[in-house]
Amino acid sequence: MEEPNDLNLSDTVMSEIKGMCVTEYSKPNMSLIAQINELFPTEQSLTQLDSVIAAVEGEIGELDNELAYLVETNANVSERGEEALKHAQKAMVELEKSIGSIRERTKSSDEIVREMTRDIKQLDIAKRNLTASITTLHHLHILLTGVESLGAWVEKKDYSSIARQLPAILNVLQLFDAYKESEQIANLSEQLDKFKSSLTIQLARDLKNAFQTGQLSDRITDMCRVAAALEGNVKENFVKWFIEQQLSEYCIIYADNEEGAWLDKVDDRYKWFVRKLTDFERAGLSNIFPNDWHMGRRLTSEFCIVTRGILYRIMTRRRQDLDWKLLGHAIQHTKMFEALLTKRFPEKDGISFEKAIWSVFDPFLDVFINAQEKTLNEFLDTCASKIRSGEEKPTRESSTHAVPFPSSADMFLLLKKVITESSKLSSEPDALIRDVIGVVRVCLRGYATSCLIAFLPSLGSQQSGAANLFSLIREEVAYPRLTPDQQFLVCCILATADWCAETSIQLQEKLAQRIPGVDITQETEAFYSITNQSLLVLVQDVESTCDAALQSISKVNWSSVDCVGDESPFIGAMRAHLRQAVPLVRDMLSDRRKYFAHFCLKLATQLAHKFVGSLFRCRAISTHGAEQLLLDTHSLKTFLLSVPSIDSVINSKPPTAYVTSVNAALTKAEMILKVVMCSLDTVDEFVEQYIKLLPASDAAEMQKVLEMKGVKRQEHSAVLNTYRIKIGASGSDPIPPSNSLTSRIGGALPTVGSAASVSEAFNAVVSLAADGLSDQTVTSSIDKLKRFERLVKRQL
Numbered sequence: 001m002e003e004p005n006d007l008n009l010s011d012t013v014m015s016e017i018k019g020m021c022v023t024e025y026s027k028p029n030m031s032l033i034a035q036i037n038e039l040f041p042t043e044q045s046l047t048q049l050d051s052v053i054a055a056v057e058g059e060i061g062e063l064d065n066e067l068a069y070l071v072e073t074n075a076n077v078s079e080r081g082e083e084a085l086k087h088a089q090k091a092m093v094e095l096e097k098s099i100g101s102i103r104e105r106t107k108s109s110d111e112i113v114r115e116m117t118r119d120i121k122q123l124d125i126a127k128r129n130l131t132a133s134i135t136t137l138h139h140l141h142i143l144l145t146g147v148e149s150l151g152a153w154v155e156k157k158d159y160s161s162i163a164r165q166l167p168a169i170l171n172v173l174q175l176f177d178a179y180k181e182s183e184q185i186a187n188l189s190e191q192l193d194k195f196k197s198s199l200t201i202q203l204a205r206d207l208k209n210a211f212q213t214g215q216l217s218d219r220i221t222d223m224c225r226v227a228a229a230l231e232g233n234v235k236e237n238f239v240k241w242f243i244e245q246q247l248s249e250y251c252i253i254y255a256d257n258e259e260g261a262w263l264d265k266v267d268d269r270y271k272w273f274v275r276k277l278t279d280f281e282r283a284g285l286s287n288i289f290p291n292d293w294h295m296g297r298r299l300t301s302e303f304c305i306v307t308r309g310i311l312y313r314i315m316t317r318r319r320q321d322l323d324w325k326l327l328g329h330a331i332q333h334t335k336m337f338e339a340l341l342t343k344r345f346p347e348k349d350g351i352s353f354e355k356a357i358w359s360v361f362d363p364f365l366d367v368f369i370n371a372q373e374k375t376l377n378e379f380l381d382t383c384a385s386k387i388r389s390g391e392e393k394p395t396r397e398s399s400t401h402a403v404p405f406p407s408s409a410d411m412f413l414l415l416k417k418v419i420t421e422s423s424k425l426s427s428e429p430d431a432l433i434r435d436v437i438g439v440v441r442v443c444l445r446g447y448a449t450s451c452l453i454a455f456l457p458s459l460g461s462q463q464s465g466a467a468n469l470f471s472l473i474r475e476e477v478a479y480p481r482l483t484p485d486q487q488f489l490v491c492c493i494l495a496t497a498d499w500c501a502e503t504s505i506q507l508q509e510k511l512a513q514r515i516p517g518v519d520i521t522q523e524t525e526a527f528y529s530i531t532n533q534s535l536l537v538l539v540q541d542v543e544s545t546c547d548a549a550l551q552s553i554s555k556v557n558w559s560s561v562d563c564v565g566d567e568s569p570f571i572g573a574m575r576a577h578l579r580q581a582v583p584l585v586r587d588m589l590s591d592r593r594k595y596f597a598h599f600c601l602k603l604a605t606q607l608a609h610k611f612v613g614s615l616f617r618c619r620a621i622s623t624h625g626a627e628q629l630l631l632d633t634h635s636l637k638t639f640l641l642s643v644p645s646i647d648s649v650i651n652s653k654p655p656t657a658y659v660t661s662v663n664a665a666l667t668k669a670e671m672i673l674k675v676v677m678c679s680l681d682t683v684d685e686f687v688e689q690y691i692k693l694l695p696a697s698d699a700a701e702m703q704k705v706l707e708m709k710g711v712k713r714q715e716h717s718a719v720l721n722t723y724r725i726k727i728g729a730s731g732s733d734p735i736p737p738s739n740s741l742t743s744r745i746g747g748a749l750p751t752v753g754s755a756a757s758v759s760e761a762f763n764a765v766v767s768l769a770a771d772g773l774s775d776q777t778v779t780s781s782i783d784k785l786k787r788f789e790r791l792v793k794r795q796l
Contacts, residue, residue: 200234203227207238211245220288239293243302246276251306256314263315263322263330270337273303277344297345304341304356312360324368324425327361331425334358359427368425369435372418376443379414383407384450394492396484401590402491404499411447412503415440419511430515437511437518444504444523452493452530456537457486482541484584491588494534494595501527535595538585539602543610545577550610554617558625559710567635568628574607575639583647600644601658608665611636615669620710626676633673637666668694676708680719687722699723 040046203226210220227235254261254269261269280286280296289295311330315322334357341353386392386407394403419436426432482490504524511518549570556568582600589596615629640662644654671693678689690702702723706716 200230203230203234204238208241211242221290224288224290224293235293239295239298242295243299246280246299247303247306250276250303251310254307254310256310256317261310261314262318263311263326266311266330267333269307270333273300274337274340294348297348297351300341300345300353301351301356304353308357308360311357312363315361315364319364322364322367324371327364327367328421328425331358331361334361355427362426362428362431365426365432366435368422368432369439372436372439373442376414376418376439377446379411380443380446380450383411383447384454387451387455393485393489396488400587402488402495402588402592404496405451405492407451408447408496408500408503411443412500412507415443415507433511433515437515437520440507441520441523444500444520445526447500448497448523448526448530452497452527453533455489456493456530456533457482457490458537481544482537487538487541487584488588490534490537491585494531494538494589495592497527497530497534498592498595501531531595535599535602538599539606542578542581542585542603543606545581546574546607546610549573549577550607550614553611553614553629554619556618558618558629559620559622561622561625561628563624564627564631568632571632571635571639574636578639578643579646582643586648597644597655597658600654601661604640604643604658604662605665607640608636608662608669612665612669612672615672616704616708618708621673621676621708623677626673630670630673630677633666633669637662640666672705672708675705680709680711683719683722687719687726690723691726 039052040049203223207220207223207227210223224235224238227238250269250272253272277296277300280299286296338353338356338358341356345351345353347354383392383405387405392405392407394405418439419433422432422436423429501524504520504527508518508520508524511520552570552573553568582603585599586596589599611633618629621629641654641659644658645651675690675693678686680686690697690705694701699720702720703716706719711719
């Protein structure tokens with residue numbers, strides 16, 4: 001006996017079966033072991049084994065009963081299914097018969113409806129044809145009676161009837177355009193054309209006679225309506241004739257060759273037209289013409305066109321007589337007149353009277369630019385004269401601190417006025433402002449040059465490139481100082497340049513709002529450059545007070561110093577000079593603290609570098625001498641760090657940049673002196689110490705340090721060669737020249753031990769001095785130096 005095949009069920013059926021089989025002891029989603037562990041989690045729970053087995057057997061019994069019931073109830077399912085299928089097939093056959101009968105009835109209904117609508121369509125076509133025939137006959141009747149009546153009205157000059165019927169007749173005639181081949185329609189069209197031709201001639205003559213004789217009535221309004229209805233240019237020709245008649249007097253009185261047509265009387269021509277327009281409206285002419293003609297607006301537009309042409313011709317012919325005040329007068333009255341017209345006739349149909357005449361002046365506004373250039377140049381000359389005469393120079397009595405020149409504020413007010421005037425003159429203000437900006441830039445540069453730089457005092461040290469070199473040889477040198485008034489003037493120039501620079505920035509921002517891309521940065525930088533030049537003048541003036549003290553350093557015999565005492569006299573002298581000069585500058589720049597900070601930074605840096613240069617000119621410095629100079633260097637550094645707040649009520653901390661700069665310059669001086677203090681018993685150790693203390697040095701600077709130590713020149717080569725080897729330089733390389741002034745001086749002035757060395761030194765000095773002098777000055781200076789050289793040789 002064969003085994004039955006396995007029953008294959010779908011996943012859906014299996015999931016439903018599993019859902020039905022879920023009981024307390026049958027959980028398909030759990031494994032058998034997990035269910036047993038859940039029922040008996042501990043050994044003690046095994047005591048319930050009998051009760052669990054009984055429950056499971058009871059559940060199995062219930063399932064057997066349920067299955068038996070299901071098998072019994074579903075034994076005859078196949079028989080009932082076959083019976084239901086037969087009933088369904090029988091119902092489908094009956095439904096198909098019903099559908100067939102409905103289809104037959106629908107076909108018969110369509111035929112009935114088609115027969116009914118055929119008659120209705122025939123009736124509709126007959127109705128449309130009848131209506132079209134009646135309408136055509138009606139139009140033909142209107143055309144026949146209209147053409148017949150039009151001939152009689154033309155003979156009687158009954159323009160009222162013509163105005164009422166002519167548009168209708170012309171419209172009806174257009175309906176018969178497709179029937180013009182018909183003889184009767186062609187005759188009517190030809191007859192109507194003859195009437196229109198004769199009516200056109202007659203109407204033009206009657207309109208002109210009516211206006212020439214002044215017989216104005218409602219009949220003219222009818223005539224205008226007829227002119228508007230007629231085809232062709234009847235209306236435009238009459239309007240053109242009427243406007244020419246109204247403006248004929250104006251064209252004669254204000255022709256471009258008449259004296260009264262010049263710009264100084266431009267308001268008279270506008271007054272004439274205002275009177276003309278007023279008379280036009282008061283006389284009722286504006287009411288005679290149809291409203292859609294806008295005769296008043298047309299008359300005004302033609303007046304603007306004629307006026308613009310006359311003004312352009314007369315300004316072109318008399319361009320040499322134009323000046324910007326006359327031009328401004330004409331533009332002002334023109335703008336007022338256009339504002340009146342715009343108020344009376346608002347923009348309509350693309351016709352606007354804004355800038356209708358004003359734009360004719362734009363090509364001639366170069367007169368304004370030239371006039372403003374002349375005015376600004378005269379202003380600058382006046383300012384320079386006032387400053388030169390002292391009329392505008394501020395004094396210490398009038399102000400405790402430096403203030404800008406009053407002319408600077410006057411200049412910017414004048415520039416503002418020029419810019420404002422330019423926006424009022426041109427119909428395209430941005431276009432004119434671009435030209436005005438060029439004038440503004442020229443004015444700013446001119447003020448910076450002629451009113452500020454021209455009055456900056458020049459020190460004696462600036463006048464000659466070799467003055468400092470000569471002063472190194474002379475024992476007593478008189479340095480020109482600025483007077484208190486000159487110092488105050490320099491501070492005022494600085495304050496003026498600073499104020500002008502800041503105001504120029506604000507001016508550029510304002511102009512950029514109207515015209516993007518405006519740039520007056522170069523002029524602003526020029527003013528800032530003047531502030532820097534002013535600071536340099538002040539620094540050189542205060543710095544020159546310490547030159548004598550710095551020169552005295554090289555005159556001391558440092559080799560004879562055998563002990564270290566208090567600070568040297570030159571430190572006290574420098575401190576005294578600076579205590580006297582710096583507070584004065586601080587008071588004068590009290591409202592511009594940033595420039596005082598720059599002044600202190602430049603001054604301290606210059607003094608520190610000069611101090612280093614003076615050290616290089618010292619010869620044969622002993623150890624005690626170097627220690628004394630080291631003490632002096634420390635004192636100088638301490639004092640320079642306190643210079644910004646010297647003798648000030650408020651003792652503030654100096655800026656970081658200032659401290660860094662002073663420390664950097666004087667720390668190098670300290671390192672140089674420490675090198676001088678080093679022993680030269682062993683060249684290698686000395687060179688290593690030199691490189692350690694002065695890592696950024698070079699061979700030229702080392703040679704000067706050797707001279708400061710008093711090392712003989714024939715011993716320099718060994719030390720320099722060792723130094724070159726240590727730093728990796730070639731031994732055959734020449735000593736690189738130094739760019740600093742003090743280095744050049746030190747190299748040019750060796751120890752005076754022979755006539756040859758003196759001659760060599762003076763020749764070097766003369767060659768250096770010639771770099772900054774003119775030919776004449778060089779010749780004079782060389783002669784003086786050669787005489788001094790001969791004197792030194794005789795003494796040696």
